[in-house]
Amino acid sequence: MKVFLLFILFFLSGVLGCVQYAEGETGVPPEIRRVLFVCSYHSEQIWGRKVLNGVKKQLDRAGYNVDLRVIYLDSKRLTNTEVRNSLLEVQLREVKGKLDLIIVSDEEANNALFSLDIPLVKETPVVFCGVMRYSKKLDFDQVTGVICDIDYEKVFLLGRKLFPEARKVYVFSDQSGAGQAHEALARQQLAKYKDRFPVVFAGDSILDVNSF
Numbered sequence: 686m687k688v689f690l691l692f693i694l695f696f697l698s699g700v701l702g703c704v705q706y707a708e709g710e711t712g713v714p715p716e717i718r719r720v721l722f723v724c725s726y727h728s729e730q731i732w733g734r735k736v737l738n739g740v741k742k743q744l745d746r747a748g749y750n751v752d753l754r755v756i757y758l759d760s761k762r763l764t765n766t767e768v769r770n771s772l773l774e775v776q777l778r779e780v781k782g783k784l785d786l787i788i789v790s791d792e793e794a795n796n797a798l799f800s801l802d803i804p805l806v807k808e809t810p811v812v813f814c815g816v817m818r819y820s821k822k823l824d825f826d827q828v829t830g831v832i833c834d835i836d837y838e839k840v841f842l843l844g845r846k847l848f849p850e851a852r853k854v855y856v857f858s859d860q861s862g863a864g865q866a867h868e869a870l871a872r873q874q875l876a877k878y879k880d881r882f883p884v885v886f887a888g889d890s891i892l893d894v895n896s897f
Contacts, residue, residue: 720752761859799822
């Protein structure tokens, strides 16, 4: 999180303008910068809220006069990817004028954004985080962000050391796009251990936290 916030601050300094006017010194108020924050979760989800709060703090510290708009795609209830992408497209087409920056909080929101073939997305600088992999998209030259290198094998081995008496490991994930991506990564990294240590992927039969 700290690395991401520092990265955002550094990037904002270049994207949102190199010169900042102080109203008390020049009499000219700072120009309003229009920033869009896209999150695949709902407004009360902890990760999305933490990232958004961190972004707000960095924008405040940088001294920019920011018009911040937030779009939540609520992937927990809207499980259909096409529906979420369509929802995002509708909301982006309602944006009048240009944006100075789009910040994307997670993998699913990132995928939804880059699935859209609309000028606003291609013409606006984009910063992403919470993404496990990223390959350059055609016509998206103004994109940068932080890749999350998730090491499930390291977590597994550390757990074995902390709890040597354990005889089975459960990997729990939900059925959202991000949950399925994390499960696939865990399966890949833990495949070498399955013959000598049972690894149960609870996502095969459990759909939500309450069921677990």
